[in-house]
Amino acid sequence: MSGEIEGLGDLATGALMARAVDHHGSSHAEHEGHGACLNCGTTLVGEHCHVCGQAAHLHRSVGAIWHDLLHGVLHFEGRMWSTLPMLIRRPGELTRRYIEGERAKFVSPMAMFLFSVFTLFAVLSILGISPPADVGNATGKVASGMEEAKKELASTREVQLKRLNDPTGNAASKAKAQTRLAEIDRELRVIAEAQPVFKPQEEGLSGVKTGWTRLDHGIEKASKNPGLALYKLQANSYKFSWLLIPLSVPFVWIMFAWKRQYRAYDHAVFVTYSLAFMSLLFIVLTIMSAFGVPMQLLALAGFAIPPFHIYRQLRGAYRLGRVSALARTAVMIVFVQIIATLFLMLVLGLGLVG
Numbered sequence: 593m594s595g596e597i598e599g600l601g602d603l604a605t606g607a608l609m610a611r612a613v614d615h616h617g618s619s620h621a622e623h624e625g626h627g628a629c630l631n632c633g634t635t636l637v638g639e640h641c642h643v644c645g646q647a648a649h650l651h652r653s654v655g656a657i658w659h660d661l662l663h664g665v666l667h668f669e670g671r672m673w674s675t676l677p678m679l680i681r682r683p684g685e686l687t688r689r690y691i692e693g694e695r696a697k698f699v700s701p702m703a704m705f706l707f708s709v710f711t712l713f714a715v716l717s718i719l720g721i722s723p724p725a726d727v728g729n730a731t732g733k734v735a736s737g738m739e740e741a742k743k744e745l746a747s748t749r750e751v752q753l754k755r756l757n758d759p760t761g762n763a764a765s766k767a768k769a770q771t772r773l774a775e776i777d778r779e780l781r782v783i784a785e786a787q788p789v790f791k792p793q794e795e796g797l798s799g800v801k802t803g804w805t806r807l808d809h810g811i812e813k814a815s816k817n818p819g820l821a822l823y824k825l826q827a828n829s830y831k832f833s834w835l836l837i838p839l840s841v842p843f844v845w846i847m848f849a850w851k852r853q854y855r856a857y858d859h860a861v862f863v864t865y866s867l868a869f870m871s872l873l874f875i876v877l878t879i880m881s882a883f884g885v886p887m888q889l890l891a892l893a894g895f896a897i898p899p900f901h902i903y904r905q906l907r908g909a910y911r912l913g914r915v916s917a918l919a920r921t922a923v924m925i926v927f928v929q930i931i932a933t934l935f936l937m938l939v940l941g942l943g944l945v946g
Contacts, residue, residue: 675699679869683901684908687865691858691909701864705837708871713830715875719882742783749776828939837863839934843927847920854910862909869901899925 628634629641629648636648675698678686690698699707755761755769837860844859877890902924907917 671697671699675704679704679865679872682908683865683869683905684910687862687905687909688911690865691861701861701868704868705834705864705871708868708875709830709833712871712875712878715878719878721878738783738787742780745776745780745783749773749780752776828942829935832939832942835938836867836931836935839931839938840867840927843931844924846927847923848910851910858909862905866902866905870898873897873901 627636629636629644629646631646632641632644634641634643639648640646641648675686678698686698690701752769752773756766756773758766761769840863841856841859844863845856848854848859873894877894881887881890899921903917903921906912906920906924907914910917912920
């Protein structure tokens with residue numbers, strides 16, 4: 593139950609943060625204002641202050657707080673419903689129109705990204721998807737089980753030896769004991785050969801020394817508790833997901849370095865909308881998996897949809913031909929793997945020194 597509540601809290605927080613970033617038209621004015629703006633003191637001439645943009649009429653009730661929450665979570669002042677369909681079906685057109693100045697009718701790239709990331713981790717929390725806490729104990733459990741089996745076999749061997757050496761025993765009983773002793777000896781040899789493989793590593797990562805005290809301490813902690821390290825990796829992926837944007841922009845710039853009409857801002861809009869879509873796609877696939885949709889179908893969608901979406905967005909946003917868009921899509925897929933590796937290295941490093 594706590595996971596569901598925490599997940600819903602993440603969802604609401606993400607929506608409100610996104611709404612704070614994407615503040616166009618966020619007031620709730622009910623009538624034309626009069627007097628002075630309560631925020632900056634400017635004389636009001638309409639529903640909003642023409643200097644700071646604050647609404648002339650302000651709600652002061654508990655209902656207004658719920659109104660803000662519902663607006664933030666459900667419809668971003670209504671523009672989510674014009675942005676989301678275009679992000680799915682015509683991402684290139686959405687990117688180009690936003691870059692060229694159509695801002696008021698669409699949710700901004702950063703607001704869309706924040707909302708999708710918070711929603712993603714809210715869904716993971718609600719569904720209880722998290723790294724296993726005992727991931728580091730698997731080898732130790734196997735080694736412990738082998739040791740217990742070895743002790744049990746040794747005890748059984750002693751019993752069979754007594755039967756074999758019993759002067760009052762008959763020939764059939766001694767033959768059976770001899771056969772069982774041979775089986776026990778074979779099993780003990782197998783265990784003896786396998787034990788070194790499953791021997792718990794005393795040093796592990798804790799034996800790695802970089803000379804940086806803070807990092808060495810983090811490595812030692814991760815070695816002792818891999819489950820906690822994985823949990824921190826997931827949490828840091830969530831907190832530092834925004835790093836994907838500055839990591840990705842240079843790679844997109846490389847593909848258009850000779851096209852002076854496209855600037856870093858254009859690439860940032862492209863990357864941020866693309867990341868928002870990928871997060872939303874992962875949310876949908878995760879929910880479908882929870883409802884029992886076959887994994888083969890989900891894997892097919894997960895491999896096919898992202899390249900197709902990148903192709904559509906590249907072609908529409910940068911006005912490319914089919915061949916040019918396909919070539920850049922292939923390059924971008926390679927870049928994505930590099931970006932993901934760099935991101936994981938950064939997040940892992942932040943987790944170790946944090």
